[in-house]
Amino acid sequence: MLPIALDAMGGDHAPDVMVEGACRARVEFGIDVVLVGPPGQLGDDHGLPVLPASEVIGMADDPGSSVRRRKDATVVRAAEAVRDDVAAATVSAGNTGAAMASALFRIGRLRGVTRPAIATPIPSMSGPPTVLLDAGANAECQPSWLVQFAQMGAVYSRRRFDVQTPRVGLLSIGEEPGKGNALAKDTFELLSGDALAGPTDATFVGNVEGRDIMSGDVDVVVTDGFTGNVVLKALEGGIGSVLDRLRALIDVDDRSRAAAAPLMPELNRLFTDLDPDTYGAALLLGVKGVSLISHGASNAEAICNALRTAVDMVEVDLVSALGDAVAPPAG
């Protein structure tokens, strides 16, 4: 397999955490990584190969214009490495919009896909994570786009989490078919047909509500990128706040720490399960390559996990399967 192109300058803790994550992936899992960045600014590269790129797109920069203007940006060069068959996939913890625009402009859309979507795994209380999409690529959506998101999300759930016949829900404000805004109502109609039959091989379970996202009762939750992003960040923020309070409560003094000690193995499992770094990397579905987008705050473990996921998705040939699912019927 070709190496994974890692945007060495993306994220709050770049480049150090990127280099460390790449080293861990190499040592622990034998993953080949090429660092994309300015060779003189990466510190000790531990002998990892470097693909030179001199410019950096910051978190606050406008994605579209930055990608157009900064042709030697790390995230742009990483996407070109996939396009030019130099790398098998890209991972970036930098500006999400810039990673998306780079993938769109340099790698290109899969045939048949109207709009790529960001798919984010959300930990569920039982079973594999729930795939939420679109988690922020498209602030305004058409019903037909959401149908493709459903198709791609189902294929992703099967390839990444081994869910054989994914249950796909449409995010709305009431379970009955007539509930929701115009987008949800129109999408419900389209998904009630045979859009998820054939290569998608998923079951449309109808409308689901916000509370169902983490319940384990649904494998894929489809919505527009505005709602999806707001919900994703609300869950991350809300659960993070609760866990912070829990940690503070345990750590208040020696007595509390001693009391909590026997519970710590289970508590740590809870913290890990709910940590965005565990499943956090999101995938841009609908481009002709595997493109992962990690949290800006990713630590080395999160980067290592993202690199593993990138390898897995290349190995199971996710991109071809996505293409089959959205392909217009032959004839």
Add this chain to the structure above:
Amino acid sequence: MLPIALDAMGGDHAPDVMVEGACRARVEFGIDVVLVGPPGQLGDDHGLPVLPASEVIGMADDPGSSVRRRKDATVVRAAEAVRDDVAAATVSAGNTGAAMASALFRIGRLRGVTRPAIATPIPSMSGPPTVLLDAGANAECQPSWLVQFAQMGAVYSRRRFDVQTPRVGLLSIGEEPGKGNALAKDTFELLSGDALAGPTDATFVGNVEGRDIMSGDVDVVVTDGFTGNVVLKALEGGIGSVLDRLRALIDVDDRSRAAAAPLMPELNRLFTDLDPDTYGAALLLGVKGVSLISHGASNAEAICNALRTAVDMVEVDLVSALGDAVAPPAG
């Protein structure tokens, strides 16, 4: 003060929990409650006054047509009691849409209000709860409606939670002014003017993201009723799942329970702070009366809390203050 009209047949545990909640409110806080329901079906009414109403609108019934057709429904009669100066406010844990339609059709909108909105308090990690609106009254919204939601939400934050100059945020997917869907962008423009000056006396802090809702950095979060409802239920579901796992982990065996015992006072405070029953009752802002909507799953304590809130909101004359905030400028 006139009594509070309680929909005795609304909610998953009606009428028992409603009667119990009303009794607690009377005994503990001296609150006068009138039960609205079929006299023969309320069990032991503990001497509480009953306003007869023979029909019940169920959770799955269509709100609009049910309210139009079932003129003797409990939730309809409760609203009429406010209209007719028989009750000071209404509380219902039944069908939210039916409570809303009853308030709209029977009590009527405040002068100047285009659309009433549901305002729900969300526990924050520091300071008073954050008021989220619209939490589900209007699936599709216009920018000018969101401006009124901001005005009403700010007044509510001040009257209910003593926040003197509420910080109002617009829910979006990025903090920069240009981020979001068309509704968010257009609303941002309107809120950047002096819409929150005058009687509203609030500060527009710009766009906020999902993670800010529980952070304590904002007092009022404004969005459309689709996004608001999805986010509210996602937070309730997500946090509920985490707390369930935490409870299960503590309660797994005697050893765990013994270990956790010294931590329980603080853990119980955490559970209480995050329980929707503590702050859970939502208020319908923009009608000519105080109308509270409780969770369907409310227990007696939640109903008692809702009745207290109803009394408080009547005493601080919330409705007049809302009218002042949304009144078109004189001239």
